[in-house]
Amino acid sequence: MSLLAPEDDPDGQPPLPFAAAADYARAVMALAREPLPASVQVAADQAYGPHRLQRFDVYAPAGARAAPVLVFWHGGGWTNGYRQWVRFMAPAVTRLGLLLVAPSYRLVPEHPFPAPIDDALDLLAALRQRLPAWGGAPDRLYLGGHSAGGHLAAMAALGRDGLRRRQVPDGAVRACLPISGIQDLHASAPAPGSLEARVYTHVLRGQSAAQDVVFSPLYWTAGCRVPFDLTVGERDSERVRRSNRRLLALLEAQQVPATWQELEGRDHFDTHLDLREPGHPWYRRLLARVEATA
Template identity: 65%
Template sequence: MSTPAPHALDPDGQPRLPPVAMDYARTVTDWAQAPLDASITATPDQTYGPHRLQRFDVFAPRGAQNAPVLVFWHGGGWTNGYRQWVRFMAPHVTALGMVLVAPSYRLAPAHPLPAALDDAMTLLACLQTELPAWGGSPRRVYLAGHSAGGHVAAMTALRRQAWRTHGVADDMVQGCLPISGIMDLHDPQPAPQSLEERVYTTVLRGLDPLQDAVHSPLYWTAGNRVPFDLSMGEHDSARVLRSNRRMLPLLQAQQATASLHVVAGLDHFHTHLQLRDPACPWYAQLARRVHAHTEPA
């Protein structure tokens, strides 16, 4: 495992995290060191592009064939994070009979949006041909992620025209389950030095501030055909709480089903940390979503 210490700058210049985020990063980094059971086939450091962050790890049940697939993007405010932060989920996802794909993606400020979103589409195009090698079905793919990763998952699910541009099949994505996703980047008066201000100074660096709407899932819900299961913590960030509550009725007005799950007592980071428990309700929710879909003959 070559994950840099979360308090250090890595070769991409990831900035120092706030203390609460640093504690989260240390925890998921430590959990990534745990050995995997022999029932799991791990295939790390696969490439989907020339940049060193255009990589993904695959965790599959040994002997899997035509299994459903979960693609889970890490969080980190679009400026930080490692795909290894997702590794601790592998035993629980594979226990559901699913293949887990954990990607990295290019980060701001070196690569402001839409780089992460372009990477997500490129990844799906790659997986469309590569998944059978790990026993995964390219027609049974589910998207998820935590925080900024939830934003990436939601934008990827909603931008159907971009699927066509990247050669992604219309029947590839069967559901989206973002956790504490940031569904609206807009803030009319972000406080100085706040995470909201960083969206404009770093994540959207070089773009007109009005581009915040273009890169917000909230504004892409019209015509959606991907089932959504949104989830967030009772004590999540104000931006997450507000944007998910606003997005739900917009999704429910479309063809696909949509739900919102608020987990009592949890804050922004513990909505992901709770997934270390195999009995976490999110896994049951994922299983229900997968079982609700019948693959075409």
């Protein structure tokens, strides 16, 4: 498995737009280079489609049998990112008795929306056949992700019709736990150069601006039955905090089990980097959700 730094990427990913994002990328890639405990079994570079980014890595506890599975998508604004950014979570997740699946997905603007969303759904369909080989239960899926990955996790959890078309049965997705997820792409008058504006200039480039709502989890909550646990940082962006608050209210209107956690003093990147601590509250929420939905 390649653990290249972003600046050495042979795929030609564009430069990250903000210094804080570049610092985060270096930090998670450094964590990815740390050795894993011998108790973590790794199956790297598994294909779920023909494209070079339609790949996933599996981290399994030794001796796993019909274990629950956490699928966690990396962030990077849909334009950047590596599945290796998730690797550092493997010791904590497997210690809880779960498999960790870390996928890559096609990135925009080379592959416009809905390509990343389609990849998320296609991955879940592929896992149904593949998970038993690593000791995972295909009907005990818990979805998570950071930032853009949190958006993809939510879109996959809410995409009932897309999952049914791919023969993923209702109930296979047991819960969704996005971290600092971008749950609403719409912005009325984004400031030039802002993250909100970047959605229109980069993510939705070449598409109608009206597509911003089509690709936003907020607008897909009707009929949802998947429990959600939403996590943001106290110092997260206003867009992230506001969209997660709105998503919580819409889920509650559907009478779906949904919780909110705001991490004191933490910013958009801390909320993921802090998961290097195995006792982090997010892991406790994950385990509680696994136990509640067993």
